[in-house]
Amino acid sequence: ETGVTQSPTHLIKTRGQQVTLRCSSQSGHNTVSWYQQALGQGPQFIFQYYREEENGRGNFPPRFSGLQFPNYSSELNVNALELNDSALYLCASSPLAGAVDTQYFGPGTRLTVL
Amino acid sequence: AQSVTQLDSQVPVFEEAPVELRCNYSSSVSVYLFWYVQYPNQGLQLLLKYLSGSTLVKGINGFEAEFNKSQTSFHLRKPSVHISDTAEYFCAVSGAGSYQLTFGKGTKLSVIP
Numbered sequence: 001e002t003g004v005t006q007s008p009t010h011l012i013k014t015r016g017q018q019v020t021l022r023c024s025s026q027s028g029h030n031t032v033s034w035y036q037q038a039l040g041q042g043p044q045f046i047f048q049y050y051r052e053e054e055n056g057r058g059n060f061p062p063r064f065s066g067l068q069f070p071n072y073s074s075e076l077n078v079n080a081l082e083l084n085d086s087a088l089y090l091c092a093s094s095p096l097a098g099a100v101d102t103q104y105f106g107p108g109t110r111l112t113v114l
Numbered sequence: 115a116q117s118v119t120q121l122d123s124q125v126p127v128f129e130e131a132p133v134e135l136r137c138n139y140s141s142s143v144s145v146y147l148f149w150y151v152q153y154p155n156q157g158l159q160l161l162l163k164y165l166s167g168s169t170l171v172k173g174i175n176g177f178e179a180e181f182n183k184s185q186t187s188f189h190l191r192k193p194s195v196h197i198s199d200t201a202e203y204f205c206a207v208s209g210a211g212s213y214q215l216t217f218g219k220g221t222k223l224s225v226i227p
Contacts, residue, residue: 004157033214042118042204042217043158056213090157100208100215101146101165105158 003027004093004106012112018079021109025072025093031055032074033103034066037088049074050097078111086113116141116207120218127195128226135190135221137205144210147188149179152202152220161203164188165210175199200225 003026013019025032031050035043045058049068063079072093078085088110094103121136139145146165150158162173169181179190188205202222206215 006157035215040219042206042219043215045214045216048213058214092158097213100213101148101163104160105150107157 004091004104006089006091006106006109008109009107010110010112012114013081014114015081015083017081018077019081019111021076021078021089021091021111023074023076023091023093023106025074025091026104027072029072029093029095029104031094031097031099031103032068033092033094033100034074034076035090035092036060036085037090037108038084039087043090046076048097055097081113083113086111116145116209116216118205118207118216118218120205120221122221123219124222124224126224126226129197130194132193133191133195133199133223135203135205135223137188137190137218139186139188139205139207141186141207141209146208146210147179147181148206148208148215149173149177149188149190150204150206150217151175152204154201158204161190195223195225197225197227199223 005024033048034046037043047057048055052068068074088108090108092103092105119138127133148163149161164181205218
C-alpha cells in the first residue's frame, strides 16, 4: 500500500472527447509525475508537477495537460482523445522535485478510447 | 538521453528454479537504475534500486541485481522462484538528478508449478 490513489479505475470514452483523471498523492509529497503505459509497453513519462507548476515534460503533445492542487491531489487532462490514447495511466508521487528514487506509484486508471 | 533494453519479453521458469531477467541501458551521464514489478491489473511496485555504492543491490521478495558499468547492465536475479513471482518486471533508468524514469518494455515472468 503506497498511499497513492487514483480514480476512476476504469474509463471508456469515444474519440474526440475530453477526459480528466485524478490522483491523490501520499501526504507530504509535493511532486507528482504522470506516466502512460500502452498495452505491452513500459510506462512513458508524460510530465511532472512540483508545487503546482509543471517541472518537466516528456514527448507528449499539448492536449495532455495537468493540474496540481495544494491538498496533494492532481489531475491529468487529455483533450481531443485519439484511439492510441488507450492505455493505463499511472501517477507517482515523491517528497522532492526530481526525486525519482523516492517516488511511489498509484494503481493506475485504465482508459479505453473507442 | 537514456534508453533501456530488456532482452527477453517472456521468461518461463519452473518453481524453485533460479531466474535471471536481463536489462541493458545506455546513457551519457551517471545513472540511477531500478527494477519494478507489476502484477495483473495493478500499478508498479519498486523491487530495488541502485543509486551509488555497492554494485550488488538487494531488494524485496528475495530479489537482487548487480550493476555492471562496463557492460552497462543491471540484471535481476532470484535463486529460487515461487508461483507468486509470476508478474511483469520492468527495468528503468534515470540520469542522476533527473525528474523522469525511462522504462524498458518489460519481461513477463511465468513460474510453472
